[in-house]
Amino acid sequence: AQSVAQPEDQVNVAEGNPLTVKCTYSVSGNPYLFWYVQYPNRGLQFLLKYITGDNLVKGSYGFEAEFNKSQTSFHLKKPSALVSDSALYFCAVVYSGAGSYQLTFGKGTKLSVIP
């Protein structure tokens, strides 16, 4: 079964500091990995994805993620955190169902950027 794990329920970082939100995956075959962000009482927004190619993927709002096959990880990073980055972040993996592709999400990590 395809799954992702986010080992941290919450990450706190000071504004201006680099941030990392961790994700590890367990998939058979080549993984299709994603990061989504959810602001309070809002829908999920796509940030970035890894399908194939460069291990460093750049996405929206200055975020990037590094795919590491040996460590089965796909950590989300940003060089300098903003207060407005405070939100819930979900790592996800896509898998093929009987009729369509679907996403399985991790449990989510709450990021708090402290001014």
Add this chain to the structure above:
Amino acid sequence: AAGVIQSPRHLIKEKRETATLKCYPIPRHDTVYWYQQGPGQDPQFLISFYEKMQSDKGSIPDRFSAQQFSDYHSELNMSSLELGDSALYFCASSMDRGGTGELFFGEGSRLTVL
């Protein structure tokens, strides 16, 4: 740009009542999904439709049903509501049956069952 539209945004029902949620996908998207997100939980896949036909079922209770209409909008019908059904219900749409993994989510419908 057009986004996924969900209605109502908030809904309060009593136990054993029925609720219907509506979703209007982004034009020309071929796949619609329904997800349920309980308090403090990750979104759980309920059901999906590809070109108006049900394509996959996830953890959708038998009390729930859904359909997609000729204009591509979808409705999630929930009957015999239970307290545990209180959650945020998201609709999402995508192209290419979701193979790109880029789902576009609506703002969600918050159901509260009293």
